[in-house]
Amino acid sequence: MSSENGTGHGGAAGAPPEQLALIRESVRKAREPRAKPRTWRGAALAEELPVARVLVDKGVLHLDRYFDYAVPAELDADAQPGVRVRVRFGAGRHRVREGRREGGGLIDGYLIERRAESDYSGPLAALAQVVSPEPVLSEELLGLARAVADRYAGSVADILQLAVPPRSARAEQRPSPAPLPPPSAPDAGSWTRYERGPAFLEALAGGGSPRAVWNALPGPEWSEELARAVAAALASGRGALVVVPDGRAAARVDAALTAVLGEGRHALLTAEAGPEKRYRQWLAVRRGSVRAVVGTRAAMFAPVRDLGLVALWDDGDDSHSEQHAPQPHVREVLLLRAAQDKCGFLLGSWGCTVEAAQLVESGWAGPLIAARQQVRRTAPLVRTVSDGDLARDEAARAARLPSLAWQAAREGLRYGPVLVQVPRRGYVPRMACARCREPARCRHCAGPLQAQDAGAPRCGWCGWEEAAWHCPECGAFRLRAQVVGARRTAEELGRAFPAVPVRTSGREHVLDTVPGTPALVVSTPGAEPVAEGGYAAALLLDGWAMLSRPDLRAGEDALRRWIAAAALVRPQEEGGTVVVVAEPTLRPVQALVRWDPVGHAVRELAERAELGFPPVSRMAAVSGQEETVTDFLRTVELPREAEVLGPVPLPVTPPGRPSRPGTPPPGEHWARALIRVPPGSGAALAAALKSAQAARTAKGGRGSRGDGETVRVRIDPPDIG
Template sequence: MSSADDTGEQLAFIRETVRKARPRTWRGALPAEHLPVARVVVDKGLLHLDQFFDYAVPATMAEEALPGVRVRVRFGARVVASGRREGGELHDGFIVERRADSDYKGPLAPLAQVLSPEQVLTPALLRLCRTVADRYAGSLADVLQLAVPPRHAAAEAEPSPPPLPSPAAPEPGSWSRYPQGPDYLAALTAGHAPRAVWTALPGPTWPEEIARAVAATLAGGRGALVVLPDGKAAARVDAALTALLGPGRHTALTADLGPRERYRHWLSVSRGSVRAVIGTRAAMFAPVRDLGLVVVWSDGDGNHSDPRAPHPHVREVALLRAAEEGAGVLLGGLSVTVEAAQLLRTGWARPLAAERETVRATAPRVRTVTDLDQARDAAAQSARLPGPAWEAAREALTRGPVLVQVPRRGYVPRLACARCREPARCRHCVGPLEARSSGGVLECAWCGQSEAQWHCGECGSFRLRAQVVGARRTAEELGKAFPRVPVWTSGRDSVLPAVSGEPALVISTPGAEPVAEGGYAAALLLDGWALLGRPDLRAGEEALRLWMAAAGLVRPAGEGGTVVVVAEPTARPVQALVRWDPAGHAALELQERAQLHFPPVSRMASVTGAPHAVADLVSLIRLPEGTDVLGPVPAPGGRGEELERALLRVAPGQGAALAAALKAAQIARVALRTPDPVKVRIDPPDIG
């Protein structure tokens, strides 16, 4: 036999020996020679499956199956009589690690497919998602669905442009109106991580001020992230950044981009092409490289709380990212939340506010009236306005547009008996009745049943009155009172981004107020009692935030800007609006919360479900020592369903233990095959 034959036999012998020595997968495929095990997080948002699973990496996928890529795996395979595994559903997932071996001693299923070689799940993003899942008693898979957008192959195939060099440090501009403003920008440029609660001055300059903070961070060689409550605010900051830095240095992540464009923008951030991101709620997870600043505008806005499990809040995610990545923080808004006041009280953040003289020079004049102060003028009465509010609107319309904020949309959302003020209820489900059009029949807001022959069950009256009149009805009435003035409406169905500076009436629901060119001449804030009377711990804080957001669009008092708020003048939020002192209001609210042991002084979780299910879950929880159980009581918004809610309250520092206990109890319910679901929410936004 020739030496060549000897060599061939030896090589064949070696290959066969290696083949037998290397672990096989249960399908018989040969694994990769180097790091043959892939640890995968599978896209199954079930708490009892919130762990990593090991899969074999086939040799054919060894080069592409890298940490961070999307893969498809079989999950839930069964063992047949021969000992082989078969079946199992295909699920998407992410590789989080390549390993030399596995803790699982049996044969490993192979990866079914590498969906893309793009490494979208970075180690920093994985750590953040794990931290958020633990804080909110959720699963990592659920958080990853919020953090990583769905793949779009066409967008992934497009190359991202190279990053632009860092810009020059910006001038302070309008930040000079704040005593600490220039120093804050200088600290960002120097690469420091300043943390501030920013009480922004009223007027149109806050988008430019955010843009300058982002520019200062980029000048220091680090990245910036700005999260805003809605697309309208994001568009204003987008325009300000483009005007200051030009195109190509930042990208926007908003829901209206569409799947392809949003993923393309997200990839430009993940690949490092841009280092500044602005966007709405989902942008809180944007993988900005070398993060140096996180900005959250109007952190009390409800849009910052994700309605999908596990319901993370933008502010809390921002604070977690800042602590993990050593970034600066800027919590800004025209108002101040109690959570921001808590950060100031503990010294975690510093205040960033203007002097009182500057506030007085930029804020509008605020007047208070009650809805009992009706004018004798027939036009004012038909417009459903108190006399001073009607006079203010008539005078301001000679100088520019007038904003009218109505705390409800639609026509007449809620009705009551005109004689005894008893709320009008549905005979079928006891839900509230409403009139959705002029002259239309009454309909139930819960079950949709119509009510043509309503009469009051308390006094027998057949006459109705509106508890709160909606935006469309208000626009109709004001149009009659001011027949030669254009009337615009802005609400959930149609939000106006901006209006001209010409005289007009702009009827808007809270949060949908368009920006007026040159500012509004006046603003009327109607039905203040509807906001203050909500059965919620945050009612006063939320009312002040909504009022200040609208009043901040009005011209300064020196230019004739006037705000009329129709509410009880002695109410604390009303007085804070008159003085334009949101920080003082937040400090007093925090003081009361501390006395009552309510968040943010304590940590709280809500448990909502059928009565027996809530009791079952509470009995399974190994509560931290000193936990207070409040309730259970009927759940708000149950709409006729028999739901109860219990609140669990713990002292500061025990929030992580409470979240872990709730998660363990939910897993125990799954193991016991309990049928009725229970909704668990950490830091619920609607504490009644």
């Protein structure tokens, strides 16, 4: 070798020791093989950026990171960031070093980025397949998924399962329509009924990002008002996203958007559309062909480009809480999107949740309300009768209706339909002593007794039949239903009003609309159909049943359900009347009479602040076998200010009945611990729980996905009663 290049022996003869060391290091590096990744097949690699960083679809926390794979030359063109891929991952007991061993089955994943080299020094396995060249995961959606996963102590893979719909090849092959130019700014319309309504629309149309909590007036105008807010955001050249609780509400907003914007400017994302149509609509949004979206819960992740507005209707509805891990709530996801995209935010409802009141109280959002005289003009007259009056009223024996409610129904039926809301469905009410109303319990396991049609009462836990029950408190032998279901109520009302048609709306069959002709409409909460021209009257029965639930949100939920039903009734000046059967002195009942859900939420927020309850504090629930929960809590490095409550036993899920998220599988005895931290420590709590769960799954504990897990962690549990 020539001495002139400084690397041969001759050129190094008179060099100082430091230079000799540098020369030796240069020679050693020159003799090393190139750091280009090799595949287990030895196939040719892409010449540029031959390393793909992949997020594998494994919803276990200790694998919540990226893995490097080599890009074969034949996949170079299609293997672009955001596409779906398939890779070989793990084998046997997942003894994987960085996911790069040669064996293992094929699993799905997303290609996150292409790189020139890998941080891993060994051989890389190759991408097995590019499922589709269609990029479905953008940087914005990935960032949102990471933020939601951190917020709820979950994995990004689990969030992406919720955010990206399953692929349909035929939908991908169909081209999306060309985007339409922005529409003109809409007029205020019925937004003039609100003190700051027109100003909110003007700010959106001008490219601003106003944030508001909207207490909507009763009546059907709310869907058109949402559509005008969307039109204002589109007029600024930006996109808009609206999330509603169910398909019926989505259909109303869909019709309103079509009326305000015309055809082709928005997409409807609901499960009712079917997988292929829904994916086709989702792709149109992802490709930028459509700039506005209305949909149900899964639409919270819709990849709308250049968001100008995120809107949510009725955030207190249970449907907004995702049932799959890590169980995010739509409201919290849209709050994250508003912060991430710096866009407008609109939270609307006839009622008002404590979380909505907190947004206004903190100054993050402004109130969007109507003046009191406007509320009085649009709200129905609300009258009360207590459950004690119902028991003493001889007229109530015909159909459980006190005289006041019976008269209101009879008068309302002269002018239109009458809505009857009952808080339970079917013929499976819980039983109580007919004399002292002590709940009837099983002598075998102390579970609640239930009645099925005309048969003997049975235990709701163990199925034991109680043929000779007697009350241990007063010795009586007669039972009564604590709550009578919708079908039985319909039968009783049919006997009380024999010449009037009776319709029911509930889980098995939900009516969307009913004619404006006289009829009795018996409905469970949330299934109330809209009447043409509004209901002439509404009867809200068994109010005590909703108020007596052992849950922190019992009063808030009862008021929200009552107001949702009463909002379908005609205004007081048109004769609309609502009768609620509940104790008149209770706060939710008084809030309904005054039609003041905001005041009720503000008072609830103040009380929860004093007691340290959510949403003022942040809380997490850890559930599982009591010993497992106790061991898990020992391993968690909780924030210093964290307070652990429990663990305490959870009610046993009866055999044959599916368990809800956070509840034990049927027949198993579980316990739950609550962890509470003050404001500002929620992120630290979530990070600590996620780290402990990841360490546990890495050691062989059951993971965070599926029914077989033995420890379940949930941030912000909805029921902490």
